[in-house]
Amino acid sequence: MLLSQQKPLEEILGFLEREKNIFIFGCNGCAEASGTGGKPQVLEMKEALEKAGKKVTGFSVVDFLCQKALVQSRLRGKTKELKAADSILAMTCGVGVQAVAAVSNKITHPACNTLPLGGMRGEWQGSERCQECGDCVLDMTGGICPLTACSKFLLNGACGGTTKEGKCEVDQEMECGWRLIYERLEKLGQVEKLRQVYDPKDHSKMMPPKGLRLSERWALEQGK
């Protein structure tokens, strides 16, 4: 899941200042779930652009705009409308915008800001988030990820910034991740695990692994 938020209309119209004919892409994946790129939002946008004096040459709502192979196949059915357009407005996350830009050979404008979710991908699963660090520590932390549950991504335990209410001093709406980890480990009878000293993260592991880079799926996504 990538959470997106529509940009103010003035900003979008600013992007389109030099263009008259626009093609709109929506996305039935995360953008639909975010309420930013489903069919209703695409139709609203169409109306708003027309009201602002633009011509909408056509629109398409694709299941996953982040999947370039899928986007490419959908583009084929819209050749005429796309050809007539000066640019594309993509109502989706940053991945989707880049995917459309990569396969359409047209100016592609983002209609949304992508909000950070700590690397969460796939279906929404509440507050459990994964930073895709490539070196999972969940076994040692009671199944709560310190990289995403702690503001400072600390690996070696709580800092001094836990409030009386057990929140994080950085954001009082947020639980202190290390307090949650401590409580979970205590419940599981595993507080001894807090004695483990961690090596600093190997950030080179945050690159996609070689196996994935050699896969057919990867090749398709890279347009090879």
Place this chain on the structure above:
Amino acid sequence: MGLQESLASKKFVVTSEIGPPKGTHIQEMLADAELLRGRVEGINVTDLQSSVMRLGSLSVCHLLQERGLEPIFQMTCRDRNRLGLQADLLSASVLGIKNVLALTGDYASLGDHPQAKPVFDLDSVSLLRVIKALEAGTDMVGNPLSGAPKFFAGAVVNPGGNPVEAQIFKMEKKIKAGASFFQTQAVYDVGAFEKFMKRAAPFQAPVLAGIIMLKSAGMARFMNKNVAGVFVPEPLIQKMAKAEDRVKTSIEIAAELIKELKGMCQGVHIMPIGWENKVPAVLDAAKL
């Protein structure tokens, strides 16, 4: 006697701190440091305290060193990655700076550049381990150094942490990672601190209890509400509220705290936060 020797001799040790200014006018800060000459065993130089951009700790430590004062180089992990931290440790060493206080650091959004990208590539525990590695003659990935530094490394602990058990675990880790002394978050609740020290006793690490001078009842209430792990008991707040001479009362409270803490830990760390010129009076009143 330097900080390390003073702690080793088991005497009651006093450290204090100065905060580098936001800008290049250093005269006032240096005058504050002079007030501490002969009264303290070490002077912490804060590292962009409260995440506010200002003059750096390393150069100020060097200025103190030049003047024959003993600096404690505070180092946070907020603004430098592992390369920057190691390089600055080597820089400190060649400038003759020995004491390093390893901290994770406040989060960037709490300061005057909330737009900044916080680093936190290392944390306080791994920074202590890096110091140890450098002392053993290699960088943190094992490459040999041409000349190894020698430090006296310390760390911090929050006796009012929530839960305090998590702080104890972390304190133990810090000792394992190389911390030879501890300075604490401000202590006002002597009873709670005593309990904390009982739990920390098995570690046998020197602990310097944090003292922040109360400037007003309002400041005390503010800290109770906003500063994690700080608890000023109501009687102290009332004392400040009723004070005719707030400075005098504040000095009395700080001195009284120091006297009470004296039997529980190996020293105090006084954080004056703007009241640097009142530290000598606190020490006089505490008979130190």
